[in-house]
Amino acid sequence: MALLIGAGATAATDIWAAAQKRLLGIPPLDYALVGRWLAHLARGRFRHDPIAASPPVQGERLIGWIAHYLIGMAFAALLLVFWGLDWTRHPTLGPALIVGIGSVAAPFLLMQPGMGAGVAASRTPRPAAARLHSLVTHGIFGLGLYGTGWVASLLDTFQWRSCC
Known part of the structure; x- marks a missing residue:
């Protein structure tokens, strides 16, 4: 269910x-840079100034996108750990x-500082807007x-009603 x-x-x-x-012209996060940061992290380098200036890593975009979804799944698992499978x-x-709003601690305290943006985007041109x-x-x-939990609960209910 967490997955x-x-x-x-x-x-x-x-x-x-x-x-x-x-609609607003706001560019999305470049997950290649997330993948670059994670690949460098695996090699022992946490902080970059900024990550875009660090050497690219083969497969960084794929690494970033996979990590993006795995992190989302990990936070869903955390939801189920604290509120149980009955949720x-x-x-x-x-x-x-x-859990969703609380998960902002990860980029504020880990990713943004590690990628050169400072704690809670403090080193960006518009920190308040970034936050x-x-x-x-x-x-x-x-x-x-x-x-997604609501849809999954409906599918689970439908599955049990149709089989039993």
């Missing part, structure tokens, strides 16, 4: 990013938003957790 719910919630953030790009049968919005963008995106992730 399904996490993938669905992550897809919701990707749909949100595509809509922002199309998948009766999803509620509160826990999903707590708001991150918070909204992670809120969308929380809504995606809830929405």
Whole structure:
């Protein structure tokens, strides 16, 4: 269930990013740079100034996209650890938003500093706008957790009704 719910919630953030790009001209996160950071991290280098200036790594875009979805699945698993598998049968919005918005701690405290943007985007040209963008995106992730959980609960109910 964590894999399904996490993938669905992550897809919701990707749909949100595509809509922002199309409607508002806001470029989405370049997952190649995330992959570059992770590949360099595996080689012992945490901090870059900025990541775009660091040497590219073969397969960085694929690494970044795979990591993006695996991280979403990990946060969905965290939701289920804290609220239990019963949450998948009766999803509620509160826990999903707590995990979704709470997940913003990862980029604020790990990825952004490591990629040269500073803690909570403090070294970016418009830190307040970057923080708001991150918070909204992670809120969308929380809504995606809830929405995917809700759809999964309906499918699970349908499956049991049709077979038993």
